Amino acid sequence: MAKVTVDGIEVEVPNGVSVLQACEAAGKEIPRFCYHERLSVAGNCRMCLVEVEKAPKPIASCAYPVADGMKVFTDSEMVRKGRRGVMEFLLINHPLDCPICDQGGECDLQDQAVAYGLDKSRYLEEKRSVKDKYMGPLIKTIMTRCIQCTRCVRFATEVAGVPELGATNRGEGMEIGTYVEKALTTELSGNLIDICPVGALTSRPYAFVSRPWELRKTDSVDVLDATGTNIRVDARSGEVLRILPRTNDDVNEEWMADRGRFAFDGLKRRRLDRPWVKVDGKLKPATWAEAFGTIAARLKGLPGDRIGAVAGELADAESVVALRDLMGALGSRNLECRTDGAAIDASRREFYTFNTGIAGIEEADALLIIGSDVRREAPVINARIRKRATAGNFPIGFVGPQGLNLTYRHEWLGEGGEALRALAAGTHPFNEALRNAKRPMLILGRGALTRPDGAAVLAAAWKVAAENHMLQPEWNGFNLLHLFGGQVAPLDLGFVPQDGEAAISPQIQALWLLNAEVDPAAIPAGAFVIYQGHHGEAAAARADVILPGAAYTEKDATWVNTEGRVQRGRLAVYPPGEAREDWKIIRAASEALGKRLPYDSLEAVRARLAEANPVFAREGFIAHGITDLAGPAGDTGAVSDAPFTPVLTNYWQADPISRASATMAECAEIYLHHPQKQLAAE
Amino acid sequence: MATDVSTGNEIPQPESFSFDEESNQAIEKIVARYPAGKQASAVIPLLYIVQRQMKRQTGSAWVPTKGMDAVAERLGMAPIRVYEVATFYFMFNTRPIGKIHLQVCGTTPCWLRGSEEVFKACKDAAHVPGYGQTSADGLFTLTEVECLGGCVNAPILQVDDDYYEDLDYESTVRLIEALKRGERPAPGSVIGRQTSAPVGGPLTLIDVPGE
Numbered sequence: 001m002a003k004v005t006v007d008g009i010e011v012e013v014p015n016g017v018s019v020l021q022a023c024e025a026a027g028k029e030i031p032r033f034c035y036h037e038r039l040s041v042a043g044n045c046r047m048c049l050v051e052v053e054k055a056p057k058p059i060a061s062c063a064y065p066v067a068d069g070m071k072v073f074t075d076s077e078m079v080r081k082g083r084r085g086v087m088e089f090l091l092i093n094h095p096l097d098c099p100i101c102d103q104g105g106e107c108d109l110q111d112q113a114v115a116y117g118l119d120k121s122r123y124l125e126e127k128r129s130v131k132d133k134y135m136g137p138l139i140k141t142i143m144t145r146c147i148q149c150t151r152c153v154r155f156a157t158e159v160a161g162v163p164e165l166g167a168t169n170r171g172e173g174m175e176i177g178t179y180v181e182k183a184l185t186t187e188l189s190g191n192l193i194d195i196c197p198v199g200a201l202t203s204r205p206y207a208f209v210s211r212p213w214e215l216r217k218t219d220s221v222d223v224l225d226a227t228g229t230n231i232r233v234d235a236r237s238g239e240v241l242r243i244l245p246r247t248n249d250d251v252n253e254e255w256m257a258d259r260g261r262f263a264f265d266g267l268k269r270r271r272l273d274r275p276w277v278k279v280d281g282k283l284k285p286a287t288w289a290e291a292f293g294t295i296a297a298r299l300k301g302l303p304g305d306r307i308g309a310v311a312g313e314l315a316d317a318e319s320v321v322a323l324r325d326l327m328g329a330l331g332s333r334n335l336e337c338r339t340d341g342a343a344i345d346a347s348r349r350e351f352y353t354f355n356t357g358i359a360g361i362e363e364a365d366a367l368l369i370i371g372s373d374v375r376r377e378a379p380v381i382n383a384r385i386r387k388r389a390t391a392g393n394f395p396i397g398f399v400g401p402q403g404l405n406l407t408y409r410h411e412w413l414g415e416g417g418e419a420l421r422a423l424a425a426g427t428h429p430f431n432e433a434l435r436n437a438k439r440p441m442l443i444l445g446r447g448a449l450t451r452p453d454g455a456a457v458l459a460a461a462w463k464v465a466a467e468n469h470m471l472q473p474e475w476n477g478f479n480l481l482h483l484f485g486g487q488v489a490p491l492d493l494g495f496v497p498q499d500g501e502a503a504i505s506p507q508i509q510a511l512w513l514l515n516a517e518v519d520p521a522a523i524p525a526g527a528f529v530i531y532q533g534h535h536g537e538a539a540a541a542r543a544d545v546i547l548p549g550a551a552y553t554e555k556d557a558t559w560v561n562t563e564g565r566v567q568r569g570r571l572a573v574y575p576p577g578e579a580r581e582d583w584k585i586i587r588a589a590s591e592a593l594g595k596r597l598p599y600d601s602l603e604a605v606r607a608r609l610a611e612a613n614p615v616f617a618r619e620g621f622i623a624h625g626i627t628d629l630a631g632p633a634g635d636t637g638a639v640s641d642a643p644f645t646p647v648l649t650n651y652w653q654a655d656p657i658s659r660a661s662a663t664m665a666e667c668a669e670i671y672l673h674h675p676q677k678q679l680a681a682e
Numbered sequence: 683m684a685t686d687v688s689t690g691n692e693i694p695q696p697e698s699f700s701f702d703e704e705s706n707q708a709i710e711k712i713v714a715r716y717p718a719g720k721q722a723s724a725v726i727p728l729l730y731i732v733q734r735q736m737k738r739q740t741g742s743a744w745v746p747t748k749g750m751d752a753v754a755e756r757l758g759m760a761p762i763r764v765y766e767v768a769t770f771y772f773m774f775n776t777r778p779i780g781k782i783h784l785q786v787c788g789t790t791p792c793w794l795r796g797s798e799e800v801f802k803a804c805k806d807a808a809h810v811p812g813y814g815q816t817s818a819d820g821l822f823t824l825t826e827v828e829c830l831g832g833c834v835n836a837p838i839l840q841v842d843d844d845y846y847e848d849l850d851y852e853s854t855v856r857l858i859e860a861l862k863r864g865e866r867p868a869p870g871s872v873i874g875r876q877t878s879a880p881v882g883g884p885l886t887l888i889d890v891p892g893e
Contacts (some may be wrong), residue, residue: 163760168769179765180747 002068007075019061019072020048028074031083031112033090033197034149035062038253039158045090045149047112049082050074058082080116087116093128094198095144102140103199105212109147130175136183137666138190138262140207146176146200152192159255160186161386161407176200183670187379187651190261194244194254205262205663206242210234218572219246221559222260223314223485223552224655227358227380228561229256233264233553233572240264240553240573250359250621251565257379258667259651259658266661267551272536273577276546283546288578291545292592298528298544299510299593304331306509311337311495312516312533313484314655316557316569318605319532319549319582320490321612322597323514326586329595336503337490339516340647342446343454344480345632346491349615351458353488353564355476356441357623362388364477366437368397368413368430370420370461371644372445372481375406376651378562381481382407395433399423400445400644416643417453424460424636426467434468441470441477446487447647449480452640459634466629474625481562483648484655485552486515488560492613513539514582515549517656532585534575535656547589548579551657555581556602558609558616565621693777696740699748701756705735709756721757725767728753729774743783743842744775772827779823780816782861784808785840788826791833796850800837801826803854808862821862834878835871844869848881 001012004019006026013022018041023030033045043063050061053071058078073079091113098104130143148167153176156165164186168179178184184192192201215234222229222243230246243264245256275291276283286294299307309327311320320337327335338344345351356364361384374382388394389408396410399419403412413419413430422428434440444461451457462478464470470477482488490496497503504511506524515533520542523529531543534551552559554575559567575581580588583605590597599605610617652668653659701709712727729745732753737743750768754761768774775783786792786801801824804810808822816823832838835847839854846857846869853872860867875881 157760164762166762166766168765170770179762179769 002066002070004066004068004070004072006072013066016065019050019052019059019064019066019070022066022070023050023061023072023074030061030074031115032062033108033112033147034151036151036154036195039151039154039195042150042154045147046086047083047090049079049086051076051078083116084118087113088118088122090147091117091121092123093144094147095127095129097145101142101145101199102202102207103145103196107199108197128172133175133177134181134183135178135192135201136189137663137670138204138258139184139192140202140204141200142202143175143177143200145198147198148174148176149197150176151195151197152176152201155192155195156184156186158390159191159383159386160184160188161383162186185671187258187376188255188383190258191245191255203242203262205265210236210241215241216572218553218570220553220569220572221485221561221567222256223559223569224260224263224658225257225378225380226482226484226487226562227252227257227378228485228559228563228565228567229260229380230567231256231260235553235573238573240267243553250357251561251563252358252380253384255380255383259654259664262663262667263655263658263661264553265663266535266657266659267553268576269662270535270660271576271579272534272540272546272548273575273579274548275578276543278544283541283543288588291547292589294545295530295589296592296594299330302510305334306507307332307512308334308336308503308505308508308510309495309512309514310339310503310516310518311335311490311514312339312486314486314533314552314657315490315515316486316552316555316559316582317489317493317566317609317616318557318602319514319586320493320495321609322583322586322590322599322605323512324493324495324612325597325608326590326593326595327512329590329597330593333498334503334505334508335495336497337487337495339518340446340450340483341454342449343458343634344446344449344491345455345458345634346494346496347632349492349564350476350478350626351462351632352480352482352491354443354479354481354562355564355624355626356479357563357621358384360623361385361441362391364388364437364439364441365393366395366434366440368399368423368434368440368442368464369406369410370399370442370444370464371448371457372443373400373404373406373646373648374443374445374481375404376646376648377445377447377481377483381562395430395437397430397433401646404646417457417639417641420457420460420464421637421639424463424467424639431468434464434470437469439472439475439477440468441479443479443481445644445647446480446482448644450647451642451644453638453642455632455634456636456638456640457634458632460636460639462631463636466631471626471629473627476624476626478626479562485559485561488562488564489558492560492564492615493609494613513543514586515656532582533656534579535660537656537659547585548575548577549582549585550575550579554579557581558606560615563621564615566616566619568619693747695746696748699732699746699752701731701752702735702739704738705731713757722759722763724757725753725759725764726771728756729764729768733774740778741781742778744778772825775823780820782822783840783842784810784822784824784858785827785830786813786824787828787830787832787836787838787840789829789833791829792837795836797837799851800839800849800854803849803851804839804858807855807858822858832878835875841869847871848873848875 004022009026011026032048034042048061049058051073153165157163218233222231229252230248247254277286386408397413398410465478510528512530529543531540532547553572652664658664716723732749750764754764810817810824813826848871
């Protein structure tokens with residue numbers, strides 16, 4: 001530890017930290033552009049100058065290590081003069097077009113110019129201008145505004161793992177870009193917008209839309225992948241205008257995946273905004289009373305075992321528990337939440353969650369990935385794996401397609417079942433790496449369980465974990481990676497067939513689909529189908545009654561991410577038209593069916609949730625080990641040789657919201673169907 | 683496609699680039715100089731190899747983007763890291779140049795000793811309109827470069843890889859005329875100075891005591 005005095009305040013900081021960090025520990029704010037705590041230190045903006053006693057010149061605090069007994073002054077005349085000089089240099093070539101800049105109001109340069117800028121310019125020569133660059137459909141560039149802090153270059157190289165950005169040419173001619181014009185091939189590109197301290201990289205979909213002070217900000221949770229990214233939903237007059245990540249070091253640090261960030265325009269398109277009832281084979285607009293009346297009439301007298309319910313990938317916990325209670329009241333045990341057919345064993349929570357925790361990845365010392373394209377399925381979790389991988393001493397084995405770019409070096413162990421069988425038998429060379437590790441972990445993709453031999457894959461993966469030190473009293477290295485934010489809560493609530501019955505069997509005469517995209521061909525021909533959800537796709541077209549629900553930004557709801565972390569999303573805007581919060585719809589339907597559910601408020605539903613499963617009683621995630629090594633049912637030897645194939649073939653359009661999004665459609669067009677367009681300048 | 687930073691125009695690129703036999707032999711020698719895992723250190727010499735190979739194959743010594751990609755692949759680097767190096771150093775021409783590259787040193791010592799005369803001679807004799815441009819016949823490209831480190835014999839004109847020293851207007855014109863005829867006069871001082879000794883022979887250490 002080193003004792004440092006910052007403006008007379010004595011602080012003790014670990015050896016090796018920078019002067020800037022010591023100043024922050026003393027509660028002093030240091031202006032900066034290039035320094036970012038999650039990126040390497042560049043030290044090129046010179047804004048963080050401070051004075052150190054006995055040093056002849058001001059020093060760049062971000063790149064200067066502390067020494068014991070150091071005396072730092074952050075607000076001396078030398079410091080103020082130095083920073084004013086730096087600011088003047090930065091503004092020489094900055095266009096000062098704040099009135100038309102989208103960064104205006106949340107711009108580091110603007111803010112710091114208030115503190116250190118001059119009120120007029122002494123620079124009379126010509127300013128340089130830089131041609132704008134093409135960086136894909138999500139990022140708008142105005143490169144003349146760039147102050148060359150190189151945060152974006154470092155982010156792309158270090159965090160995203162796609163070294164495609166760089167500073168080319170030099171001096172006056174230096175430019176940030178890809179040199180060869182192409183769209184950045186990362187699922188984390190939106191973060192470049194956040195880390196750019198000026199208006200050089202801004203959001204293309206958000207261009208000229210709003211000013212930050214006009215927005216109503218609501219803290220919520222992203223559900224478009226299973227990471228559970230903490231988000232802030234910015235809305236104005238009932239419309240979501242943008243979504244930004246919030247810092248949560250346990251989940252997403254401060255990053256966010258592109259689908260979660262940019263797919264929200266799908267919330268305004270193809271919405272189910274009023275109830276519909278099928279009359280004479282055609283869906284007709286109806287009132288809520290008519291819709292409930294039809295449901296009551298059709299379900300009347302139907303025995304419970306002829307009624308089924310399916311919860312989809314974007315269903316919130318409140319609505320799932322309400323639907324479960326309603327089905328229980330109707331005498332139905334035909335529940336299902338695994339719409340993709342994944343052979344998940346819901347009997348124990350350890351079998352279907354990411355037990356290590358996302359932050360736990362950094363403590364692991366060996367990793368085995370089975371049948372999961374982590375980069376597309378959970379880009380933010382993948383960035384965490386990359387962070388751990390770049391720290392070194394982290395063997396990574398991968399069972400799945402060969403040559404997949406996961407942004408980190410990994411050892412390809414095989415394409416399909418034979419590699420998994422060998423690992424389970426302990427005969428694979430990679431078993432040695434796992435056995436030598438103290439805290440090994442494995443990530444099993446949910447997609448790997450959708451195969452016909454899914455149960456065997458699950459059992460084999462568990463066997464690998466149990467026999468390779470992954471399951472310890474203080475450490476649980478078995479991890480199932482889900483794909484969407486609503487996939488774990490129904491498992492926690494036991495929304496699976498009871499007594500081994502299937503939810504959609506030929507005997508089913510009535511089926512309640514809660515945000516569930518079920519293949520219409522799988523539904524018995526004569527069955528009465530209720531579709532409750534926010535986007536109408538194939539299943540909704542098959543429905544006899546459509547109940548318009550709320551999307552994740554439009555309700556106070558509980559979500560459980562792949563770790564099993566319970567988080568609360570909050571209402572940012574009201575649902576469109578006559579759409580309502582989902583648990584309220586089910587509560588109202590229960591009244592029409594004469595099976596009134598005993599809760600009338602959100603608090604009461606949440607109390608019911610906690611009663612149904614104690615994990616819902618508190619938010620968050622508790623790191624846990626495991627002592628009972630008994631595995632899920634399944635014959636480990638029955639794993640077939642079939643290759644593991646990535647389950648998300650189209651990252652950009654993976655859920656009903658992103659499929660309705662114009663921004664995501666453009667991304668899919670450029671990245672999947674027309675790779676040559678990546679090369680074309682805008 | 684890479685764009686020319688000064689004009690904003692796209693630079694026409696060759697269809698493909700791969701190292702030829704001569705380049706491959708040179709690369710092997712260079713890469714072997716660095717410890718395993720540090721091959722990226724060889725990026726600058728390899729870019730020179732690309733430039734020389736282009737000179738051999740097309741007559742124009744320049745580094746196309748495909749050539750930088752080939753270097754990146756050979757050294758296991760991200761292509762952008764090679765682009766950064768290639769565009770930083772003005773010794774690498776990132777667009778095609780003429781057959782002969784005239785590089786006038788314009789830094790202070792050469793300027794004091796008359797580099798502007800050399801520049802004028804280049805313009806007149808090689809028919810190049812100005813710095814950064816190529817003559818209409820495609821024979822000469824003229825660039826102004828920073829200090830070539832031969833200040834004692836200023837002013838200096840670097841022709842491709844050779845230094846011509848102690849130039850003035852007339853001697854530069856004579857040099858360019860010779861180049862036009864396809865000759866390569868012997869590099870070095872054009873006034874017959876021995877390396878960087880004083881003009882007319884040594885002035886010090888001429889009377890060694892005891893001799």
